[in-house]
Amino acid sequence: MADLETHEPLDLPGWLNDTALAKDPVESYQRALARPARRELWKYTPAHKITELRQLPAIQPSLSGHEQAGVTVTANPSNLDLADLISIQRAPEAFAQLCKQPLLHIAVTADLAQPLSLHHQGNSWPVIIDVAPSISMTLIEDCEQEDDQQQTLWLRLGANSAVTHARNSFGTTALHWQFVSVQVHTDGQYRLHNHALASTLRRQDTQIQLVGQGAHAELTSAVMVAERLNLDQQITIEHINAHTTSRQRVHNIVADRGKCTFNGRIHIHEGAKSSDAQLSNKNLGLGANATINTKPELEIYNDDVSCAHGATIGQLDDNQLFYLCSRGVAPTVARRLLCEGFLQQCVDGPLADTAGSALVAPLQDMEMT
Amino acid sequence: MSLLEVKDLHANVGEEDGQEILKGLNLQIQAGEVHAIMGPNGSGKSTLANVLSGRPGYTVTRGSLSLESEDLSHLEPHERAQAGLFLAFQYPVEIPGVSNMEFLKASTDSLAKAHNAEQPDAASFIRQVRTLAETLDLDPQFLKRGVNEGFSGGEKKRNEILQLLLLDPKMAILDETDSGLDIDALKVVAEGVNRYRSANNGVLLITHYQRLLDYIVPDVVHVLADGQIIQSGDKNLALELEAKGYTWLT
Numbered sequence: 001m002a003d004l005e006t007h008e009p010l011d012l013p014g015w016l017n018d019t020a021l022a023k024d025p026v027e028s029y030q031r032a033l034a035r036p037a038r039r040e041l042w043k044y045t046p047a048h049k050i051t052e053l054r055q056l057p058a059i060q061p062s063l064s065g066h067e068q069a070g071v072t073v074t075a076n077p078s079n080l081d082l083a084d085l086i087s088i089q090r091a092p093e094a095f096a097q098l099c100k101q102p103l104l105h106i107a108v109t110a111d112l113a114q115p116l117s118l119h120h121q122g123n124s125w126p127v128i129i130d131v132a133p134s135i136s137m138t139l140i141e142d143c144e145q146e147d148d149q150q151q152t153l154w155l156r157l158g159a160n161s162a163v164t165h166a167r168n169s170f171g172t173t174a175l176h177w178q179f180v181s182v183q184v185h186t187d188g189q190y191r192l193h194n195h196a197l198a199s200t201l202r203r204q205d206t207q208i209q210l211v212g213q214g215a216h217a218e219l220t221s222a223v224m225v226a227e228r229l230n231l232d233q234q235i236t237i238e239h240i241n242a243h244t245t246s247r248q249r250v251h252n253i254v255a256d257r258g259k260c261t262f263n264g265r266i267h268i269h270e271g272a273k274s275s276d277a278q279l280s281n282k283n284l285g286l287g288a289n290a291t292i293n294t295k296p297e298l299e300i301y302n303d304d305v306s307c308a309h310g311a312t313i314g315q316l317d318d319n320q321l322f323y324l325c326s327r328g329v330a331p332t333v334a335r336r337l338l339c340e341g342f343l344q345q346c347v348d349g350p351l352a353d354t355a356g357s358a359l360v361a362p363l364q365d366m367e368m369t
Numbered sequence: 370m371s372l373l374e375v376k377d378l379h380a381n382v383g384e385e386d387g388q389e390i391l392k393g394l395n396l397q398i399q400a401g402e403v404h405a406i407m408g409p410n411g412s413g414k415s416t417l418a419n420v421l422s423g424r425p426g427y428t429v430t431r432g433s434l435s436l437e438s439e440d441l442s443h444l445e446p447h448e449r450a451q452a453g454l455f456l457a458f459q460y461p462v463e464i465p466g467v468s469n470m471e472f473l474k475a476s477t478d479s480l481a482k483a484h485n486a487e488q489p490d491a492a493s494f495i496r497q498v499r500t501l502a503e504t505l506d507l508d509p510q511f512l513k514r515g516v517n518e519g520f521s522g523g524e525k526k527r528n529e530i531l532q533l534l535l536l537d538p539k540m541a542i543l544d545e546t547d548s549g550l551d552i553d554a555l556k557v558v559a560e561g562v563n564r565y566r567s568a569n570n571g572v573l574l575i576t577h578y579q580r581l582l583d584y585i586v587p588d589v590v591h592v593l594a595d596g597q598i599i600q601s602g603d604k605n606l607a608l609e610l611e612a613k614g615y616t617w618l619t
C-alpha cells in the first residue's frame with residue numbers, strides 16, 4: 001500500500017511539548033502508520049485521498065452559540081492537557097492534522113440553552129471541545145456543500161455531562177473527511193445523530209471511548225448513497241470501564257452505482273465488566289449495481305458483557321410493499337415510502353427535520369422499479 | 370350484475386406447477402350483502418383473500434374473478450384497490466419509519482387520484498382520521514407511530530377497520546379480523562363493520578368462529594373445505610357448524 005509509505009515530516013505544535021504526547025511523537029506516528037490494523041481501516045478508501053486534503057488552506061470554522069455564558073473559545077491555546085484525549089496510535093491521520101493546523105479549543109462550563117454550532121467551510125481547523133462535569137449541551141455541525149474539505153473534532157465529556165451532537169452532511173460533489181473522537185467520563189452521555197448523503201468521496205471516522213464507569217453512547221446514522229457516489233463510515237466504540245453502555249442504529253440505502261462501506265467495531269476491554277453494547281446495521285440495496293461492504297467487528301476481553309451485534313443487507317420487504325399496494329398505493333410510490341421509512345428510523349435529534357427531507361431528495365428522481 | 374363474482378376459481382401457491390389450494394370455487398355477492406366464509410384451518414380461506422387481492426406468490430390456473438363485471442385477474446394489487454377492493458389482513462404488516470398517518474394519507478391520495486377526485490386537505494384529513502380512531506377506541510397517538518409498529522393484536526385489527534371506514538371500498542374482505550380479540554374489542558370491530566355496511570357495498574367475512582356472526586349478521590354463510598365451497602346456507606348454518614364441528618360436513 002503506497003499510501004502508508006508517504007510519511008511527511010511532522011511539524012509539531014507548541015502545546016505538544018507540555019504533554020505526555022511529546023514522548024517520541026514522530027516515532028509513534030511512524031509506527032501507527034505502519035500498524036497492520038490500519039490497513040483494515042483504509043481497505044476501501046485509500047488513505048492518501050484523505051491525507052492529501054491536508055494541503056488545502058486551513059479555514060477557521062464559523063461558530064454560533066459561542067457567545068453564551070459558559071463558553072470559552074481559544075485559538076491556539078498553550079497549556080492544554082491532551083495526553084489522554086489524543087491518541088497517535090488510534091488515528092495518526094487526525095494527529096497529523098493537529099500538527100499542521102491552528103487549533104480551536106472550546107471549553108463549556110455551563111449548561112447551554114442554545115446549541116453550539118460549527119459551520120465548516122473547507123479544511124477546518126481542528127476543534128477540541130471540553131465539556132465540564134455535569135454540563136449538558138447540544139452541538140450542531142454542518143458544512144458547505146461544494147468544496148473538498150475535512151474536519152477533525154475531539155470531544156471530552158466530563159463526568160455526568162450530556163452532549164447531543166447532530167451532524168448533517170449533504171454535499172455530493174466533494175472529497176470530504178470527517179473525524180470525531182469522543183471520550184466519555186463517569187456517567188456521561190453522548191448522543192450522535194449522523195445524517196449524510198454520499199459524495200464523490202465522504203469518509204466518516206467516529207471513535208468513541210467510554211472511559212468512565214456508567215458512560216453511555218448512542219448513535220443513530222442515516223445514509224443515502226446514490227449515483228456513482230461513495231461513503232465510507234468507520235465507527236469504533238471502546239468500552240473501557242465497567243457498566244458502560246452503547247446503542248447504535250445505522251441504516252444505509254445504496255442505489256444506482258453507489259458504494260457504501262460500513263465498519264462498526266465494538267471493543268470491550270477487560271475492565272469493562274457488566275457492559276452492554278448493541279449495534280444494528282441495516283443496508284438496503286436498490287438495483288443490481290450498488291455495492292455494500294459491511295463488517296461488524298466484535299472484540300471482547302471479559303465474560304461479563306451483553307452484546308448484540310447485527311448487520312443485514314437486503315431489499316425492500318415484499319409484505320410491506322403488498323400491504324401498501326393493497327391500499328391503492330402504486331408500487332413506485334410505495335417503494336419510495338418504504339425507503340423513506342427505512343431512513344426515517346435513524347433520523348433523530350435537533351436536525352431531524354432538515355435531515356429527513358434532504359436524505360430522501362435523491363429518491364425523488366430515482367426510477368423506483 | 371353481481372358486486373363480486375368468482376367462477377370456478379383454481380389457484381396454486383407459487384407458480385403454474387405449485388400445489389393447488391383453490392379447487393373450483395364459486396361465489397356471488399350482491400351489493401348490500403354480507404357473506405361469511407367458514408372453514409377449518411388450512412382449507413384455503415386466506416388463499417382466497419390473497420388471490421382476490423392479487424398478492425404475489427399465487428397463480429390462478431382456471432376460472433375468473435370480477436368486481437362489478439370488471440375482470441380483476443389482470444390487475445395489479447393497487448389497481449384492484451383502486452377498483453374498490455379492500456382486504457383486512459389476517460396478519461397486518463408492521464412498517465417502522467412510515468407513520469400511520471402518512472400511510473393513511475398516501476392511501477387516500479392514491480385512491481382519490483385514481484378516481485380523479487380531489488385529495489383532501491391535510492387539516493380536515495387529520496381531523497377525520499382522529500375522529501375515526503376515537504370511535505374505534507384507538508389512541509390518536511397511534512397515528513404518529515410507525516404503521517402497526519408495536520401495536521397489540523387487537524390494535525392492529527382495529528387499525529384495519531379504521532382503514533376500511535376511511536377508504537370506504539365497494540367490496541371488503543375481512544380475513545379473520547375477529548381472531549385474537551377479546552369480547553369488547555370484537556364488539557368495537559363489529560360496530561365498525563356494521564357502520565361501513567350499506568346497500569352499495571359488500572362484505573366477505575372470513576372467520577373460524579361463529580362468535581363474530583352474533584354481531585355482524587350475515588346474509589349467507591358458506592363452508593370452505595379443501596379449496597371448495599361445500600355448503601351454503603343462512604346464518605343458522607354457522608350455529609349448526611358451531612355445535613357439530615366441521616367434520617360433520619367433510
Ligand SMILES: Nc1ncnc2c1ncn2[C@@H]1O[C@H](COP(=O)(O)OP(=O)(O)O)[C@@H](O)[C@H]1O
Binds near residue numbers: 382390410413415426
Ligand atoms: N405462500 C404459501 N406457500 C406454501 N403454502 C401455502 C401458502 N399459502 C397457503 N399455503 C397452504 O395452502 C393451504 C391453505 O392455507 P390458507 O389459505 O392460509 O388456509 P386458511 O386461511 O383457511 O387457514 C395450507 O395447506 C397452506 O399450508
Ligand SMILES: [Mg+2]
Binds near residue numbers: 414416545
Ligand atoms: Mg387464514
